[in-house]
Amino acid sequence: MKLMLKTVEEFSRRHRYDINPSKSSCIRVNPKSPYPSPDFILEGSRIPLDTSTAHLGVYRNTKCKVNTKDKIELGRRTAYSLMGAGFNGKNGLKQSVKARLWSTFVVPRKLYALEVLPYSQADLKALEAFQ
Numbered sequence: 755m756k757l758m759l760k761t762v763e764e765f766s767r768r769h770r771y772d773i774n775p776s777k778s779s780c781i782r783v784n785p786k787s788p789y790p791s792p793d794f795i796l797e798g799s800r801i802p803l804d805t806s807t808a809h810l811g812v813y814r815n816t817k818c819k820v821n822t823k824d825k826i827e828l829g830r831r832t833a834y835s836l837m838g839a840g841f842n843g844k845n846g847l848k849q850s851v852k853a854r855l856w857s858t859f860v861v862p863r864k865l866y867a868l869e870v871l872p873y874s875q876a877d878l879k880a881l882e883a884f885q
Contacts, residue, residue, distance in 0.1 A: 763797055775798075775799035778801050779801060780807075781814060782816060812866075812870065819873075825864055826884045865881075
């Protein structure tokens with residue numbers, strides 16, 4: 755990990771962009787490990803250890819579990835944002851157009867990053883129930 759941080763610093767200097775160490779955070783995947791956590795240094799500043807962090811909209815925590823409730827809520831909010839475009843009831847758009855909007859906008863937002871996080875059968879059932 756320390757070698758990776760050195761490579762990131764060198765690459766950012768070479769390509770002239772800044773990485774803000776105060777906006778960076780680290781999580782321990784196995785917090786019960788008997789080994790002490792190492793100090794990670796980025797551009798002279800220590801990166802703090804957190805219990806959860808987000809990267810590109812993917813929230814991770816020390817348990818490495820999918821937060822199914824948040825994923826379903828994101829899908830629900832996306833569907834509600836389409837209500838003004840005629841996504842509601844039978845007096846709006848045609849059913850085929852609604853199905854296309856659902857599969858184009860709601861499903862990708864709901865399923866984003868689920869392929870990289872381990873999920874259980876209970877998570878899968880909750881997502882299918884929302885679907």
